[in-house]
Amino acid sequence: MKLFDFWGGVHPAGQKHWSAERPIELLPMPARLYVPLQQHTGRSALPVVAIGEKVGKGQLLGREQGGVSASVHAPTSGKVVAIGNFTAPHASGLPLPTVIVESDGEDRWVEREPPPDPFTLEPEQVAARIGAAGVVGMGGANFPAALKLDKARQAKVHTLAVNGAECEPYMTCDDRLMRERAEQIVDGVRLMLHALQAPRAVIAIEDNKPEAVARLRAACQEDRNLAIAVVPARYPAGSAKQLIQLLTGLETPAGGRGTDTGVLVHNVGTAYAVHRALRLSHPLISRIVTVTGDAVAQPQNLEAPIGALVDDLLAFCGGAPAAARLLMGGPMMGQPLPGAQVPIVKGTNGILALTAAAARLTVEPSPCIRCGRCVDACPMGLMPLEMSKRTRCDDLDGALDFGLIDCISCGSCAYVCPSHIPLVQYFEYARGVLEARQRAEQKAKETRRLLERHQARLAREEQAKADAAARRRAEKEQAKAKTKAGAAA
Amino acid sequence: MSWFPASAPHAHAPDSVPRIMGLVLAAAAPALFCGVALFGWPALNLLLVTVITCLLCEAACLRLGGKPPRLFLGDGSAALTGVLLAMSLPPWAPWWVGAVGGVFAIVVGKQVFGGIGQNLFNPAMLARVMLLVSFPVEMTLWLEPRPLFSSQAPGFLEGLAITFGGIPNIDAVSGATVLSHLRTELGLSRELGQILPGRYQPGLAGVGWTGGSAGETSDLLILFGGLWLLWRRAITWQIPVAMLLAVLVLSGGLHLADPRRFAGPEVHLLSGGLMLGAFFIATDPVTSPTTKLGQLIFGAGCGALIYIIRVWGGYPEGVAFAVVLMNAATPLIDHYARPRIYGRTWRGQSRPVPERAKHRAVGSGETE
Ligand code: SF4
Numbered sequence: 001m002k003l004f005d006f007w008g009g010v011h012p013a014g015q016k017h018w019s020a021e022r023p024i025e026l027l028p029m030p031a032r033l034y035v036p037l038q039q040h041t042g043r044s045a046l047p048v049v050a051i052g053e054k055v056g057k058g059q060l061l062g063r064e065q066g067g068v069s070a071s072v073h074a075p076t077s078g079k080v081v082a083i084g085n086f087t088a089p090h091a092s093g094l095p096l097p098t099v100i101v102e103s104d105g106e107d108r109w110v111e112r113e114p115p116p117d118p119f120t121l122e123p124e125q126v127a128a129r130i131g132a133a134g135v136v137g138m139g140g141a142n143f144p145a146a147l148k149l150d151k152a153r154q155a156k157v158h159t160l161a162v163n164g165a166e167c168e169p170y171m172t173c174d175d176r177l178m179r180e181r182a183e184q185i186v187d188g189v190r191l192m193l194h195a196l197q198a199p200r201a202v203i204a205i206e207d208n209k210p211e212a213v214a215r216l217r218a219a220c221q222e223d224r225n226l227a228i229a230v231v232p233a234r235y236p237a238g239s240a241k242q243l244i245q246l247l248t249g250l251e252t253p254a255g256g257r258g259t260d261t262g263v264l265v266h267n268v269g270t271a272y273a274v275h276r277a278l279r280l281s282h283p284l285i286s287r288i289v290t291v292t293g294d295a296v297a298q299p300q301n302l303e304a305p306i307g308a309l310v311d312d313l314l315a316f317c318g319g320a321p322a323a324a325r326l327l328m329g330g331p332m333m334g335q336p337l338p339g340a341q342v343p344i345v346k347g348t349n350g351i352l353a354l355t356a357a358a359a360r361l362t363v364e365p366s367p368c369i370r371c372g373r374c375v376d377a378c379p380m381g382l383m384p385l386e387m388s389k390r391t392r393c394d395d396l397d398g399a400l401d402f403g404l405i406d407c408i409s410c411g412s413c414a415y416v417c418p419s420h421i422p423l424v425q426y427f428e429y430a431r432g433v434l435e436a437r438q439r440a441e442q443k444a445k446e447t448r449r450l451l452e453r454h455q456a457r458l459a460r461e462e463q464a465k466a467d468a469a470a471r472r473r474a475e476k477e478q479a480k481a482k483t484k485a486g487a488a489a
Numbered sequence: 490m491s492w493f494p495a496s497a498p499h500a501h502a503p504d505s506v507p508r509i510m511g512l513v514l515a516a517a518a519p520a521l522f523c524g525v526a527l528f529g530w531p532a533l534n535l536l537l538v539t540v541i542t543c544l545l546c547e548a549a550c551l552r553l554g555g556k557p558p559r560l561f562l563g564d565g566s567a568a569l570t571g572v573l574l575a576m577s578l579p580p581w582a583p584w585w586v587g588a589v590g591g592v593f594a595i596v597v598g599k600q601v602f603g604g605i606g607q608n609l610f611n612p613a614m615l616a617r618v619m620l621l622v623s624f625p626v627e628m629t630l631w632l633e634p635r636p637l638f639s640s641q642a643p644g645f646l647e648g649l650a651i652t653f654g655g656i657p658n659i660d661a662v663s664g665a666t667v668l669s670h671l672r673t674e675l676g677l678s679r680e681l682g683q684i685l686p687g688r689y690q691p692g693l694a695g696v697g698w699t700g701g702s703a704g705e706t707s708d709l710l711i712l713f714g715g716l717w718l719l720w721r722r723a724i725t726w727q728i729p730v731a732m733l734l735a736v737l738v739l740s741g742g743l744h745l746a747d748p749r750r751f752a753g754p755e756v757h758l759l760s761g762g763l764m765l766g767a768f769f770i771a772t773d774p775v776t777s778p779t780t781k782l783g784q785l786i787f788g789a790g791c792g793a794l795i796y797i798i799r800v801w802g803g804y805p806e807g808v809a810f811a812v813v814l815m816n817a818a819t820p821l822i823d824h825y826a827r828p829r830i831y832g833r834t835w836r837g838q839s840r841p842v843p844e845r846a847k848h849r850a851v852g853s854g855e856t857e
């Protein structure tokens with residue numbers, strides 16, 4: 001298949017050997033599950049269960065609010081013991097509304113109807129079922145999948161690109177899923193094509209996963225609408241914008257959507273979740289998580305219920321006492337975690353526990369030597385050194401001028417920087433300040449609008465009063481004139 | 490456990506500033522040894538003078554500026570400046586030329602601007618330009634190679650005397666480089682055909698057997714060092730290739746137009762400091778543009794300026810002047826030679842997907 005190329009990129013050490021050969025194992029059901037109501041982009045789900053209520057496995061816990069939102073379901077049967085704030089899997093460690101379910105150990109499914117043949121359903125219905133199952137983008141984008149499919153269908157997308165690149169070092173969950181459950185993935189892809197009404201799908205896999213390629217190729221052999229694209233292993237081939245460029249040579253317009261190029265990108269994990277949702281009526285309540293890193297005693301791939309604590313997963317893998325840094329995700333874009341007492345969510349592809357040496361916590365940054373390596377490595381055509389220089393002296397408009405909003409935080413620039421400058425950190429900081437500025441502006445605008453409205457209302461009332469007074473006066477005059485006229489007559 | 494929420498990435502390429510500087514030093518070593526072998530002990534003395542001066546100045550400035558000397562001295566950049574400076578000085582230059590050059594390079598050329606990464610000009614080249622303008626006699630003290638331990642070569646003590654006490658009989662040793670010879674003779678309106686034979690052997694010049702600065706005569710070794718740097722990815726190809734191509738095209742074109750007045754490309758490519766400049770000096774990251782396009786412009790500019798200065802300028806050699814001039818143009822080049830941002834036009838507007846390309850087929854059924 002003809003491939004194009006994306007710009008820049010880096011070749012970090014794969015580090016997949018830690019867990020790539022470990023088959024997916026089922027994590028024993030933890031005693032308690034902490035299911036955050038917001039595990040996706042958009043609006044949080046609204047809880048529909050009460051404290052003390054018994055729930056079955058797969059029962060709705062939180063209903064999507066409409067718009068960009070997704071439902072969450074009970075990962076196992078048991079009792080709702082609390083609905084409250086719990087530490088979110090995020091660097092900030094800010095708490096999120098969470099439903100806490102205590103497992104009753106029976107893992108008993110809630111009553112479900114047998115699923116109809118999805119190909120007899122209308123595309124909208126297929127998407128609706130995917131939405132009802134709470135499926136979100138599982139490559140880390142966390143965008144509600146049904147919404148994405150609907151929008152793409154309306155945009156008349158012609159190709160579904162299924163992302164099995166897994167370019168993040170250490171991560172092997174997609175690799176294992178493709179090796180072990182290729183048929184299910186391919187079925188999910190077909191279902192998504194049906195929901196999209198698109199003619200074809202391309203499954204993109206990096207060339208460092210030959211076994212996954214072979215399994216998927218075998219699984220979609222007879223289907224002329226499906227193709228496998230073996231892409232060269234280079235980070236960030238699995239980023240949506242870069243994958244589109246790799247497959248089509250087209251660029252997603254700035255401020256536009258990927259579907260503007262006629263391509264929709266979905267992760268292989270999402271395809272698998274779609275298969276489960278439509279064929280088995282299983283909502284998204286578990287996922288494959290790679291637990292790895294040099295601090296983990298036994299790195300492996302686990303099928304874990306959503307809401308299990310990172311600590312549960314680490315404990316099952318023999319613990320990680322030497323971990324100096326815990327990440328949710330890979331080393332290039334993963335989020336540092338505030339601790340192990342946080343739940344895994346739908347978008348958690350891996351838990352990475354690194355020792356201080358591997359996480360390079362002791363490396364000191366030195367001044368930029370303008371070597372241009374960051375410019376070469378940036379897949380977005382930015383000049384990271386200029387952006388960071390301007391951010392450092394609080395010239396955020398200067399940073400914007402160099403393309404700060406186009407940065408996808410892929411970390412390629414910081415990866416290659418010989419001066420070890422934490423470039424991405426500068427960009428995140430700048431974005432934070434800009435967002436705050438925008439919010440402040442929004443607020444000022446809103447206040448001004450409200451004030452103006454208030455004043456307008458006051459003016460209107462004043463006017464109305466004056467008018468009424470004038471009217472009354474006029475009526476009085478008229479009446480007076482009438483009586484006068486009457487008297488005269 | 491430290492939970493300091495530093496952001497990603499938590500992986501890093503096995504690269505660092507000291508590593509890059511170390512690679513460049515290693516790549517320069519063969520040419521440097523060749524220079525010492527050809528020009529004897531004085532060349533080695535001069536090298537030690539410049540390197541030690543540079544290191545001392547760097548340490549002193551860092552101390553003054555309150556920066557940790559260990560962290561910064563360890564980056565190897567000051568040592569590299571000293572080495573490059575020595576390589577571009579006449580091998581028998583007196584010690585104070587090296588010392589003044591070293592002080593100037595580090596203090597004025599680098600630390601005044603704020604230290605590593607901040608300087609506008611290549612420190613070694615700035616120092617060379619200053620020396621050439623201030624001490625024209627000492628800076629044009631060329632001699633034919635006298636290999637170490639050969640009969641004409643000075644012994645160790647004699648070498649010390651030359652570097653630190655001055656050359657006893659200057660006229661007996663001094664010669665001229667090919668380029669300066671060319672300039673003088675062409676100035677007397679003689680033709681190339683009469684000037685070059687006997688004076689110039691490209692083969693010998695290529696391996697370094699010719700008069701010139703301590704480290705720039707052996708083009709072959711410099712070329713090997715440069716290619717090795719390219720292979721190790723310590724430098725990129727844009728600057729050297731653009732620079733050499735510019736000289737090749739200009740000298741070749743003019744030579745074809747008038748072979749009696751303009752020396753051919755082989756003379757220009759294999760003389761003076763061009764090779765050293767192309768691979769080791771113009772490629773200095775700090776003072777060259779950061780984008781590929783910028784580097785091509787920069788390299789071509791250096792090459793063109795070198796040729797212009799050699800042929801029409803006031804000096805027989807122009808590498809240092811050309812590099813310093815292009816250094817000054819670097820901020821401008823960097824401003825205009827920005828890459829195009831993904832999904833945007835060159836002018837920064839959102840770039841729509843061409844209507845026709847929207848239906849471009851992806852993987853039309855066949856596997857691979
Ligand atoms: S993090 Fe941003 S600036 Fe750095 S390489 Fe990635 S897109 Fe470019």
Ligand code: SF4
Nearest residue numbers: 368369371372374417
């Ligand atoms: S990679 Fe680092 S040192 Fe090199 S230009 Fe970029 S920020 Fe500067």
